[in-house]
Amino acid sequence: MSTSGIAALIELLARFGVRYVFGNPGTTELPLNDALVTDKRLQYILGLHETPVMAMADGYAMASGQLAVVNVHISCGLGNAMGMLYNAFREGTPLLLTAGQQDRRLAFEEPILGGDMVSVAKPWTKWAVEVSRVEDLPAAIRRAVQTALTPPTGPVFLSIPLDVQMEVSELLDLSPITLPDARVRPPLAALERAAQVLAVAQRPVILAGSRVTERNAMAELVRVAEQLGAPVLSESGTTHGRLAFPSNHPLNGQGLPLWSPEVRERLAAYDVALVVGMDLLRQYCYHEPARAIPEHLRLVHIDEDPWQLGKNYPLEVGVIGDTKTSLAELSPLLQRLASPAQQQAAAERCTVLTREHAAARQTLRERVAEQLPARPMTPLTLMATVAEVLPDNVAVIEEAVTTTNTTIERLGALKNTTGYFGHRGWALGWGLGCSIGVQLAWPDRPVLAILGEGASMYGIQGLWTAARYQIPVTFLLCNNAQYQILKIGAQGLGLPQAEQGVYEGLDLVSPEIDFVALAGSLGIQAQRVSEPEELRHVLTEALADPRPRLIDAAISRDTPGRLNYG
Template sequence: MPFLSGKQAFLEILKQEGVELMFGNPGTTELPLMDGLAREPGIRYILALQEAVAIAMADGYAQASGKLAAVNVHTSPGLGNAMGMLYDAMHSGAPILLTAGQHDQAMTLTEPILWSDLPPVARPYVKWSYEITRLEDLPRAVRRAAKTAFAHPSGPVFISLPVDVLNAERELDLLEPTRVAPRIRGDRAAVDAAAELLARAKRPVLIAGDAVAHGDALAEMAEVAELLGAPVYTECVPSTCSFPFTHPLYQGPFPRVGPPIRSLLMQHDLLFSVGGDLFTLSLPSDVEPMPEGLPVIHLDVDPWEIGKNYPAKVAILGDPKATLPDLAEALRKRLTPAARKEAEGRFAQSRGAMEARRRALRERAAAEAGRTPITPLSLVAAAVDAIPDDAAVVDESVSSSIGLRELLGSREARSFYGLRGGGIGWGLPAALGIKLAQPARPVVALVGDGSAMYTNQSLWTAAHDSIPVVYVIFNNASYRILKQRTLALKGFSAEDDRYVGMDLVNPAIDFTGLARSLGVPGELVEKTPDIAPALKRGLASGGPYLLDVRIDGAFKG
């Protein structure tokens, strides 16, 4: 067994677990680890100027690479700063190993500055949370954490690292990695039962959740959808391209409020959700989203999600990539010639509906192209036309994303990333992690101005590490979504046309000036015809670049 210090053992285990990058912001309790990194060329340290940036970078990196993302933050305040983006990472299912330095245990009883009991702080947003108290336990704890981060349902884990554990030395067995095989094949009897219901359905509807993209099962999902001729929606808050946006059966994301969900589902006689949420809603409603008596088939890698809110007629615990081929086979055996003919009719109907929707969006965008300020739709349409086909698109444009998922040509699992948890500020740093994971691919991030101000320190990291992401800031000088929802209350704000704390003015935020101060060049765009040339200049620059696009902040009607 090798004779190692805790810091050396920790870094060696990380390398064996596939870690190539560590995101972080250090403080005094992290100094042993930083000292260890000085002689560890196998792990590149990406410095963030605030912990939320570090977590969101790691989230994007883990999703885009499929690798374990390591993050290190500074004891109690650092972990506190990280919590908002850790919440998002929990919902995205990113396999992240988050660590925080802790004081030497010889002094913790005295409650030194910045000390607190760290594992309970992280626990609500991670799968496992633990403080290592002996060097002998370090290999077992880190191996367990890595295994747990990857196992279904994947997600972040947390370890507190006391200074004395990192500085201690002894002979250690570093153990080996464990990976739980992810391709869980759904129960055959349940698959057959699902096939029976689907084959008899006259108006089935499908939901493709993020589990489809995470499991690289887009082709398998498309095969089942095509056999049924069923329209496919992504889940209410999709963070991936879980079904090709260009596919004729694709119908866009599910609504996020009760009445339109119910209206949509009333048109169907069977709901089949593959890894989708049922339902993540934005607002309360007196209208129950799920129509009474609508049968539900639910396939998911997470048993918690199955039947969580609505009973499943057939409940299948399984990986989409491993299970959907069995379902396709079962369907082929059960679909009669008449059922296949009906599926062809549904296919044509869905294709026609989406083509009409795209055509209407294009016509509206063209009609709005001459307006000043730029409308959100005309910005989306112009950006889509300028974004390369092989690009990865990161979306945190929030209320200004009209038409994006209909017009964008994303067609594979790692081509599109959206804000899953809802905690804003994710987009700027997540795009950096995604680019680090996919360096050969152009990365374009569409980010609202309010979101950008939560984590604008990301721009410094982009410049410092020369990470070539093109940022398009949707600048409406407001928290538009809050104005929309306050207006819907029909209260004092609506009567007086006064919206408190929702305007980003006096002074206006100069995003190009802010970007330049942090080392990122950029330009102001105020007319629709200027969007595509500016975006192409950014892509050709070979480095990080920011476009401050002034858009209409209108929120009524």
């Protein structure tokens, strides 16, 4: 049977269960758009710029755990997509990114928009290739999908010339995409050694990252934490990602600080750290001392990606294996190896930590009460108000780190671990589009995007997509009319003008952006709020609304000192 290249692409993806193609087209991508007029197995989700398009696919893949497919325009479109591709690469998100290439018959002439896209995409993908024969396209698709979804997962890129898309052949092998079971059991000897080191720890701590949630290993982690009597610390705001541990669990020790000196201080009291599902560490700015992990801290690190083991810090034990399986098999070893006295000590640590964490939460509530009268609202007042009305099954996408500062987690307001998404790559404009993709993956869950007004402007076109497809995300803009994190960073660097509170190019004023009018022009109902009670009412209403909504919340424009999680 004769089949065109683009028909083969659609056939293989549809049979594999792909539901959406996120895209912004150009001439070299038109065969796909034309085919989807009649083939309704894939729904094309149109975005007005590649930044929100890529972010939507990123959010969809992270929430669904499935492959997301993106189609962007040749060279310039790929260039626009690169920031969000970097995010996906840092997150390990399984994306298949495709772009059309100029007709091979034009290649020698160096045609307009033609270019070496493979070299552009290669640094931030697991695999990138241009398909030069239509007969190779099915194999390239199968290989790309398997590569994207095999741990360590990540994005892949296919460049497909226009004539390859349109060429018809009877020699296309349309065998379905099948995946091997990529779960690898950890070596027993390594797990036993890890259990031995952890069982004798007098002051253990667990550092947990996004891959715990992405491998559905939260219950196993909770069990191990309770056995060890160890606090669980999430990744710092520089790579916060997905929550690996319930925020309201008594052993939740909150997040690691942002900077090296505070990380060392936070970890100084512990003798053994179990690191699971996270990169140790990816820091944002250089600070002295350069080594964030104290020298005395013995490290036991479990990960599916051998590259992460011992990459930056020497390990006592490194365990390569599936996260969920590794934690599940570690638990009975701890039970067997820990003496009655060690088990009793772990139980006593649980009691002490429960009391300490409850006290820390109460102290935070008292700070909230102190700041409640201040106007404009402080970030703490804003986030505490949000925490009051969050549904248990909410999904929160966060791109406003100086405002959120893990407040809703520290208050124990996030009742589930699956529904939190924070930055891991830090290319801005991600949160708005990501929330749309999450909502498409989870249509029955309320989705709240907590965004900085500056970050949102990098991908504001995504509002149009939410309006077009009636994707009911609630967008909450934390509006302080500035790039506040850059002011904090400038002070942290000791820059002379910043220390005097004077900045160039960091304030979004003269004119200020009218987000209510802007959202309305893109088809989104919006309103501005300035009072906590008003926010409480409007946010509750928006989260239950079957339409997308935007809330522009005015907050204090003061520049805080050095941020410190926990």
